[in-house]
Amino acid sequence: MNDPTRRRFLFSTGVTSVVLSACGFLGATARYLSPNVLYEPPHRFPIGSPEEFPPGTATFLPEHRLFLFNNPAGFYAISSVCTHLGCNVRHIVGEGFACPCHGSRFDENGQVVHGPAPEPLAWFGLSLSPRRELVVNTRQPVQPEYRFRV
Amino acid sequence: MRTPQRASVRFHLAFAVLGVTFLAIFSWVFLKEYLAEWRTTQAQFDQLQRRVKDPHALSLAAPLGEIQQIWLPDLNRVDRCPTCHLGIDDPAFVSAPEPYTTHPGAWLRTHAPDRFGCTSCHGGQGEATDFRNAAHQPIPYWSDPMRSPQLIEANCGACHRERRPRQAVWLEKGREVIANAGCIACHDIPGFSLEELRAPRLESVGYKVRPEWLRTWLADPKAYLAQARMPNFRLEPPEIDSLSAFLLAQRETAPLDSAGIDWSKADRDRGRTVFGEARCVTCHRLEGRGGTMGPELTTVGSKVGRAWLFSFIKDPTHDQPGTLMLRYRFTDDQIRDLVAYLTEDLIDPGAPQASSEVRYVEPALIERGREAFVRHGCYGCHRFSGMVDLGKIGPSLLGIGDRAIEAADFRNAAVVPSRPNWLFLKLRAPDTLADQSRMPTFNFSEPDAAAAVVALLSIRRADLPVSRVTDQPRPVRYEPQGTFGALVARYRCLSCHQTRGWGGELSTVPLDRIGSQLQHAYLVSYLQLPSAVRVSLEERMPWFRMTREEARTLADYLAGVFVDDSLERPVPLDADAARRGARLYQTLGCRGCHSLGGTGGYVGPDLSDSGRRLKPGWIEAWLSDPGRWKPGTLQPNYGLKPEEARSLTAYLMTLSTDRSGSTP
Numbered sequence A: 001m002n003d004p005t006r007r008r009f010l011f012s013t014g015v016t017s018v019v020l021s022a023c024g025f026l027g028a029t030a031r032y033l034s035p036n037v038l039y040e041p042p043h044r045f046p047i048g049s050p051e052e053f054p055p056g057t058a059t060f061l062p063e064h065r066l067f068l069f070n071n072p073a074g075f076y077a078i079s080s081v082c083t084h085l086g087c088n089v090r091h092i093v094g095e096g097f098a099c100p101c102h103g104s105r106f107d108e109n110g111q112v113v114h115g116p117a118p119e120p121l122a123w124f125g126l127s128l129s130p131r132r133e134l135v136v137n138t139r140q141p142v143q144p145e146y147r148f149r150v
Numbered sequence B: 001m002r003t004p005q006r007a008s009v010r011f012h013l014a015f016a017v018l019g020v021t022f023l024a025i026f027s028w029v030f031l032k033e034y035l036a037e038w039r040t041t042q043a044q045f046d047q048l049q050r051r052v053k054d055p056h057a058l059s060l061a062a063p064l065g066e067i068q069q070i071w072l073p074d075l076n077r078v079d080r081c082p083t084c085h086l087g088i089d090d091p092a093f094v095s096a097p098e099p100y101t102t103h104p105g106a107w108l109r110t111h112a113p114d115r116f117g118c119t120s121c122h123g124g125q126g127e128a129t130d131f132r133n134a135a136h137q138p139i140p141y142w143s144d145p146m147r148s149p150q151l152i153e154a155n156c157g158a159c160h161r162e163r164r165p166r167q168a169v170w171l172e173k174g175r176e177v178i179a180n181a182g183c184i185a186c187h188d189i190p191g192f193s194l195e196e197l198r199a200p201r202l203e204s205v206g207y208k209v210r211p212e213w214l215r216t217w218l219a220d221p222k223a224y225l226a227q228a229r230m231p232n233f234r235l236e237p238p239e240i241d242s243l244s245a246f247l248l249a250q251r252e253t254a255p256l257d258s259a260g261i262d263w264s265k266a267d268r269d270r271g272r273t274v275f276g277e278a279r280c281v282t283c284h285r286l287e288g289r290g291g292t293m294g295p296e297l298t299t300v301g302s303k304v305g306r307a308w309l310f311s312f313i314k315d316p317t318h319d320q321p322g323t324l325m326l327r328y329r330f331t332d333d334q335i336r337d338l339v340a341y342l343t344e345d346l347i348d349p350g351a352p353q354a355s356s357e358v359r360y361v362e363p364a365l366i367e368r369g370r371e372a373f374v375r376h377g378c379y380g381c382h383r384f385s386g387m388v389d390l391g392k393i394g395p396s397l398l399g400i401g402d403r404a405i406e407a408a409d410f411r412n413a414a415v416v417p418s419r420p421n422w423l424f425l426k427l428r429a430p431d432t433l434a435d436q437s438r439m440p441t442f443n444f445s446e447p448d449a450a451a452a453v454v455a456l457l458s459i460r461r462a463d464l465p466v467s468r469v470t471d472q473p474r475p476v477r478y479e480p481q482g483t484f485g486a487l488v489a490r491y492r493c494l495s496c497h498q499t500r501g502w503g504g505e506l507s508t509v510p511l512d513r514i515g516s517q518l519q520h521a522y523l524v525s526y527l528q529l530p531s532a533v534r535v536s537l538e539e540r541m542p543w544f545r546m547t548r549e550e551a552r553t554l555a556d557y558l559a560g561v562f563v564d565d566s567l568e569r570p571v572p573l574d575a576d577a578a579r580r581g582a583r584l585y586q587t588l589g590c591r592g593c594h595s596l597g598g599t600g601g602y603v604g605p606d607l608s609d610s611g612r613r614l615k616p617g618w619i620e621a622w623l624s625d626p627g628r629w630k631p632g633t634l635q636p637n638y639g640l641k642p643e644e645a646r647s648l649t650a651y652l653m654t655l656s657t658d659r660s661g662s663t664p
């Protein structure tokens, strides 16, 4: 092999690897922005067996900041975090939710009725653990038609 | 022209090599991330769950493709174990292999993983997501590897601080070993207090023991008595000389005067009878039989002097104010006979003979003895006036469960340098770990030492939030006053009986509601002359020889104060009910355990005299639910209807032995 060929070969190998490495570096940097896991409360957590929530009730779970409803159609969970600045909203039976901080109002489905809140309250997906406990998944947003049947 | 060309080739070569190296490094980073052990483990679990579970239930299973973690800020723990242990909470995986298998037992029901995590109980490195770094086995640079089944109870003990935690037998046993061995005398140990310590005071020991015995005892207490509490301090002969000289010079309180006693009249056989009647064996062991609360007496004659023993039996508190020993109401003649029996019949024929020569003891020797006494921390157990504030001789054991252990701590290279091994050796043979160790040799058996290791490992440095800790309330000292109090102190009722959680554990009968359980007249006669209710028991109430007045005072107080109002209710007793009760007594098979008039079983108390002994309200309440009054009792709960319990009560209240007169 003469020198120009060898040089060309080495040069293209070098360029390819550097380009690939640079892409890899960018990829790794991008991947770094979404870590596998953070020090934070879990997004899936058990809240107790379905029997602890009698039919027709709304239960406020302060440590998880959500309301659990048990309707004839099934269970559903609505976040109690006001979409304005994050106060806990209050549930008023038959009326919906009211935020004590700046007066936002939401209907029974968490849709904004009026007030500074820009978005409806979040709804979370539910499932049942093998030990028959209701599990809330805050990373699974669901529509207000959502009902979970045990 | 050749040289620049060469240089250019070299430059290209370097460029290519560097580029490939970069590429290799980044490929490695990517492979490491995407071929991580936990991803493979989860993929295998996915296949497994498709086989094990029905397809509809799959959505319920743990989500795959991400790291699962339990974050417990208050315990400072992040446990990622559920990333691989995916089936622990799901009964469908009972027979699945590790790491997918269901958690055994009902532990997850009482210790929900999302509240307690995994490493709080199991140890190991919770942050790790691969098998090795999780410290399933010991690894370098992680001092807290996963606990083996033998040691796991140590982690129970970090939160469960009660002396007797439920379902943790090793931990419970270990704490008992620590309490009995008196470790608290030399070390501060959280959860243990000096009040538990029992050792004689030595300010007047010069009057008490025989010099020959003292030397044998100091050389090796276990040689005199296998169950001796005192450990072996590995004393050299010169130390034994000086220590015994020092101890024999301790003569603070002279024994009570026994000069007027005519020892030639002593009758050893009568003494033996007194010994038996007083039921000394309830607390003292004699030739392998009897209790262990007091010292063993098989060879007591070779140990203590006659004059001291006379004085001690006459008034044990004379030189031992805190003793558990009661003060019998013996006559001087009875004491004389008893002492003669103890000092002449109960001797060790092999014991060294007393030398009759009187030797001059130099003060310097006594002074050296005092130094040895302090150096070995003898004052830790044997409280000694003048040495109260010397402090504990050993280091505090707070955080012993986290003590850093290095290979250099072991002189024996054959032992794996781990914390449990170090503790085990320290307990079993302290002199094999360091030449200068002052820790005495306790001769713990292997199981005892292993249990104590578990209990010690449970004493961690980092303190837990109060909400995580369970403990039992410490019993409050109960010291009644007045005439009743004086009698309780004299007869040392609380050496054996408990009330309000305070007192000894020898008796199975707590006094809290005794006044509602027993009839007053029976109490008076029983206190004067205790007759055995459970003949199968060796440990029975002693015969105090108390006066009628004293018995009446005690019974009055017990009947007035130690009561439970819920038991003080009238039970209608009629002959019809009694007849039904008698039939019930047969059908339930009560006679299997209880005896009536000499026939029947011996497991439960004799019921022949229950009509004069027990109060009906108590019988009824007891029969209705024995476990409520005495957890763990052998008496079965028959689930009697109220009517049946009442009939049985009526029947039992008709039973009475036909003795004339109710007083002995």
Ligand code: FES
Residues within 6 Å of the ligand: A082, A083, A084, A085, A086, A087, A099, A100, A101, A102, A103, A104, A115, A116, A117
């Ligand atoms: S935070 Fe709820 S209205 Fe502002």
